[in-house]
Amino acid sequence: MGGDTDIGMMAGHVIRRLHQHSVQVFAAHARAAGVDLTPVQFAALDAVRAAPGLDQASIAAAIAYDRATIGGVIDRLQAKGLLSRRVSATDRRARVIQLTPEGEALLQRFRPVVEGAQDEILGALDGEERQAFLALARRALGQGGDDASGAG
Template sequence: MPNPAPKRHVVDLSAQLAHASHVLATRMAAAFAEIDITPRAFCVLFHALEAERTQIQLAEIADLDKTTMVVTVDELEKAGLAERRPSATDRRARIVSVTPAGEQAVARGAKIADWVHREALASLPAGEREIFAAALLRLVDEGGHLSTPVESERGVRRSRQPRK
């Protein structure tokens, strides 16, 4: 007969946050299907509109590996939402430039993202919404306890993404 697992005295934040993140990501992906782009594509377009940025800079901001970034920009170019152009300051670097159609996608996408987040927060009682959002921001903002990954001898795998 197996021994009983030890009793936990603190809520399992890892499991709760991972589950919430996954469910929110699925809701966001379903909502973005409305405008035929992915949340990842929206993220790249959004940050490319903020400032002139290279693919490498955008990959870092969006937390994408190099291969995924190339595929994402390829998809954006094919859809007519962005184009690569040489950097004025570094001939080796490519700037991701958002097209007018891409600008429209970002405007629509921002409304969709706000709607998905508003819906999630609306599921909480009114008095808890601001408290939850403020506490989460305090945890993940610069200097917060969950703002920066720590080094570990054993690497942490990213969550598995479902195949289409």
């Protein structure tokens, strides 16, 4: 059975390990800042900040997250008092989501912390290597431009 394949040379394994590292760094920085957010929750808040009045499906699309489970993320953020939902003025069946003043204040305070964590996530790479890595990762995802959802 099998050959001498080095798992460390398999893209899926390396990507999973980098994701684990990214989540650990995010969590450590969040804890140090006294913030109770996951990377996905942060990305959702940031998406709402960038485009107030989105519905859940649009938030899921904006952060490349599963539509079936974004509702739980929004529920938790609403329970924390960071988001509010209201009936859409144009579609009574839809709920639009907005940051609360508390959510806005948290993002203002926490966004620089998350931006600072990026240096630690790719800490072994110099600036040029980071840019090349991010460009190649976006290309592997089929994205030519910047991906604003990468939060952590």
